Amino acid sequence: MANTTVRGALSIHGTNPQFLIEKVIRSRIYELPFWKEHCFTLTAESLIDKAIELNSIGGVYGNQKPTQFKCLLLKLLQIQPEKEILVEYLQAEEFKYLRALVAMYIRMTFRAVEVFQLLEPLPIDFRKLRERSMAGYTLTYMDEFVYALLTEERICDTILPRITKRGVLEETEGLRPREGHQLLGEVDSVVF
């Protein structure tokens, strides 16, 4: 009973939103004590508290043990908060792990255009992130993480749903081409 998606949730990409995380990992998350104790009664607000306490992102580590990051991600998928809430979360600069969490959630659930629109300004945030994986802890950066979300298929041991390529979107739906950040300064041709 506890693991069903919230009532009235929309189906994402044609399936139960929880199914966006693979069955194997999902089962392992359900069996975690962290999930059972802490994530049971989370709502959108209380989830912030938990997310703040995060200290790493990642998929599975050790003996195929899912990270807390993943648990919270699944929880988000389960409760499916509204769009505005998520946008708010995304703009919370103070808590980077929360931001990372929400960024991943947006990538998985939103439509392609919105994904690009929302996640494009993120890479300016160049804070460090600790990634926990089978090989132990590694260091990564927020901008790398978000860029990977936009371009790669598999992040944190989860297959991301497909989104249309940026080029196609530019042609068809009028996405604006990628803007250079002002902080970059002038881009020299020598670099290329």
Added chain:
Amino acid sequence: MSQARKAAPRLARPAQRYWKGKAPKGVNVQSDSEEEDSQQEEEQEQEDVPLGGDDDEGDEDDFTASKIASKDAGRQMNVALRNVNISGGKVIVDGREESGRTEMEEESEEESEEEAVAAPGAAAESGEEESGSEYETDSEEEEKPAPAFRPVFVPKRGRVTVLEREAEAENTEDAQKKKELEAQERKKETINMIADSIQRELAEKETQELIPDVDDTDGLDPTAEFEAWRLRELGRIKKEKAEQLEREEERREIERRRAMPEEQRLKEDLERAQKSRDEKPKGQQKFLQKYWHKGAFHQDQEILKRHDFTQATESTIDVSLLPKVMQVKNFGKRSQTKYTHLLDQDTSVDPARKSGTGSSLGPGQACFTCGGPHLKKDCPQNALNQPGGSSFGTGSNGAPVAPRKWGINRDQGDSAPPKSWRDRDDDRGGDSRERGSRGGGRDDDWRTRDGDRRDRDRDGDRRDRDGDRRWSGRGDDRREDGYRGGRHDDRRARLDRDSRRSRSRSRSRSPPRYRERRRSRSRSPERYHEDKRRKVD
């Protein structure tokens, strides 16, 4: 080893089975029995199964089976139907109550009964049995009027005796001491447990903090971080631009190809295909080499450097040294076929027509008779075996035959052997007659002219047609003698002439050929017989 074993003691008689409601074997059923007898029986009956194990009763010798066996013979159980009354919780049989004891026991108790009676208020623990037994004995002597207490079951909780005992036990000092000890132990255990749990929690916390050696605190060095970020961002932008350029290139290429005419496109495609084919490394394979792939797993890294998988293994043999039969891929296997390759199966090329070397031996072929490098037909051995050099055939094909009388060589040997009258007529009469018989209908004037010339050479006498006509008449007379019918003659004569003509100068088309065939059909039996007759032995 071969010592005789002592016989095991066995029962002399087998065990008797008891059927319900049936008297056991050997029982003397008597309606009345004396008490003495019954007592005696009971005693002895109980000897077999001593319940109380009293020493009064019976000797231990009685336990031995043999004794029992011997005594049993004389003993009989006395099973009689008597009056049985059950009242007041007592079983009364024949006026006498049943006690669980033998007569002997009862008697012994009676003796001690007086002493027991003197102290009726015995301690509770002395048990109801004794009181019961005393009571029984009492009743025996004093008969019935004493009230009988019926034994009632008292549950454990309700038993006074048990409760009293427990209260007593609790009050003792020992018990109290034990309780104190236990309480203390429990306290200790709880303390330990709490301590353990606290320690575990602490340890967990510590581990959590210790493990991430990767530090994710920001702001340690803003400028450096910023620079790092900038580099990364630029790298990303560069990648994207490269991708975009690639896409542009591809689009331009597509446009170009679309604009090209067909032939040019095709040419370019072929060139490209050719180039890609040449780029692939083509390994050198030996004759009939088996393909052995080295395997992709469990290899060193050097295999990535374009290893040649078509390389021959170390155990490949030079197949061309083997005999022709063995020059196949799976020699000896049932799946082996004789098919080698397509050109080998090609029969349109006649190997005998090869110029230069007359022998067209493939690799590993040899003369069948001698094994030399020539064909069998050219074998020098042949000269020894068959006189007359190489004949035009081998075996039965090589037998000599007479020169043929029919066909193209037909008229060569005409003069020497005597002909039958049939032949003679066909040769001479037919031709001349034919010339005359048909005039305009036929279109072979030129033929007649040629035939004339030949007939002139042959016959000599006839020059004119008239002369021929005359001859023909004579021919008819002669023919009428023997031929089956005159009708055939004309045709046959005609055929002769035509055939001869056609053979020498064959400009004729179907009609003469047809006639020729008909002629040959009709004449062939004769010819055949002739040839046979003339065969040289």
